[in-house]
Amino acid sequence: MKNGSKALKSGVWYTIGTFVVKASSFITTPIFTRLLSVQDVGKFANYSSWLSILMIITTLDLYSALNVARFDFKDDLDSFIASNLLQGSFITVVFFGLIYLGKSTFLRVSSLTDFELLLMFLYCLFCPSLQMYQMKCRIEYKYKISVFLSVLSVLSSTFLSLVLVIILKNRYFGRYVGYMIPYIILNFGIYIFLLKKANSISIKKYWKYAFVIAFPMMWHTLAGNVLTTSDRVMIKSYCGSDAVGLYSIPYSYASMVQILWISMNSAWTPWALERIDEGDYKSVKSATILYTLFFGVIIFVFLLVSPEVLYIMGGKTYISAIGVIPPIMVSYVFNFAYAFYANVEVYYKKQNYIAICTGIAAVVNILLNALLIPRYGYTVAAYTTLVGYIVLLLMHFLCCYFLKKIHLVNNKFIFSFLIAYLGIMLLVQFLYKHVIARYFLIAIILVGSLMGIYIFRREIKQAIKTRSIVPITNRKRGII
Incomplete structure (x- = not known):
């Protein structure tokens, strides 16, 4: 028990330290x-x-x-x-x-x-x-x-x-x-x-x-x-330092999503692997829906406030690069989704599959960059990154399929969610030109989130206390 308490305290402080280090760059x-x-x-x-x-x-x-x-x-x-x-x-x-x-x-x-x-x-x-x-x-x-x-x-x-x-x-x-x-x-x-x-x-x-x-x-x-x-x-090689500068600042903001995912995944992965070990696949699939929707709502808000954050980070000079943010953030949504399949590979000790999949995705990304950046400029690199992460997800899907473990993942929901998010990527770029509509949508999401927190307040409190998502998923099943 003493070691468990030390491990928990160590994990909390390590997370805080990591956040301070990552956030300092952003600030x-x-x-x-x-x-x-x-x-x-x-x-x-x-x-x-x-x-x-x-x-x-x-x-x-x-x-x-x-x-x-x-x-x-x-x-x-x-x-x-x-x-x-x-x-x-x-x-x-x-x-x-x-x-x-x-x-x-x-x-x-x-x-x-x-x-x-x-x-x-x-x-x-x-x-x-x-x-x-x-x-x-x-x-x-x-x-x-x-x-x-x-x-x-x-x-x-x-x-x-x-x-x-x-x-x-x-x-x-x-x-x-x-x-x-x-x-x-x-x-x-x-x-x-x-x-x-x-x-x-x-x-x-x-x-x-x-x-x-x-x-x-x-x-x-x-x-x-x-x-x-x-x-x-x-981009530096084909377009010069100015283009890298314009690209790197919105990319820096978009990559904050990765920090959020790492923090959330560190809590999700141990719980999910324990359920898989117990053969409780139903709980994992059910929790996947709530977990994914929660992540998706947060990223949607990140996308909606991008113009204001980019202005704070870089001023008017960098606003022209706002188009970089949606495809990069959606890339991290696909990165979030691929982890569901990678966790299965880790459980069955197939880590070599992870290296192969990542390598193939990296090669695809480099080839697309070499082909498209000289022709279309630095902005297209955001979309080649998105394609790279889509390839990464599909490769892991195929690995789980050939391992005959594809049933462990809620595939129908995950792919429906990802297709919807590709639509959201196009929607937010339209909303960047319509400020009032964008602010109205932000207000709706915030009010809806506060209502959700209030409705699930007891379950959320119990989940934090027990460090388990079960209380929330049980309530969810009860109201459907």
Whole structure:
């Protein structure tokens, strides 16, 4: 019971820390968009996209092996972490060594400078130390340290970026240098700390173990990252930094939906998998309807208030890119839906299917970007992203079908909901031109939501108390 309480408290604080980190980027966006030119915003978006891709490739996401190693090496986890850090450093040096051999070609393709590449190398070299240490803190329920490090890193990075952008003539230089330096310094300190804590370093024992676990899942992580970042990289290549800047700000707002989904899914997945394990498929299908409609209503409100939020984030300059938001947000609705099928694959230990599906969707997205961006401009990248997520959903549907587990998912409702949302995507773009009608619809949704909360107030209170959706679904079945 004591460990359960610690786990709950740790989970709550970890969620808060993650939200603070993610939200800080969203909150400071209006400041940076008014200090930086559209071109500088685009250049930083391009820089961030390449950093996220290289971070996965040059480290192989070895820190993910800690989730399993915590059981197999629980008596000497510090030595595993230190050995894993050195392995990651070795791989990073090798990869960046290869990049530097073809540096001129890479810099031309990525539109980066020598100094930008150097900072990326230092970041990738030391950043896994923070990831591993925070994971170790979560394993030991030391949530205060984990949250403190998350908040410290993002606040120091944001503060230094703001100071340098204000005082330096080259504001883009101040933006990326201010972002990178605090992370590099903090991660370097943790890197040395973790090496000193190790009792021993074992290359043979730990390196192969970590590589075998992390390498397959790295491809899933990489493909997922490519699916979400390739559009900005390719817009930079075909249309220039200004176009990336115009695209990245509405994309940043739309991606807030992903943060919401991650938070909701962390609560949904354990409950759904428990029901599947018990053979209670009926409860999962019934709850899927309520869960999906709840998510759908929230996204609809996000879509309706997009013009006002985009104006706050970027001012009049970025209003012309409002058309990017609906297809990107609807992409995340399809991402939400694919998780119902992915959870079934995880339960039946078919994680390799997830990597394959994500990889295929990423390839489709890249090919469409290469074909359509030069012809139609940066806005079409939002629609190619949507197509990529539609492909991802269909691939997972087919996987469950061939696994003969398709009956575990409420397919008829999910696909009806998604088709309706494609219609909503077109509707909101029409409503952006009719402010009064849009505000009237927002008011109706808010009043309806408040009435729903009032009607289900006892069930909602019981669901929060028991951390289960059952009380709400039971009431739902009773009123139909």
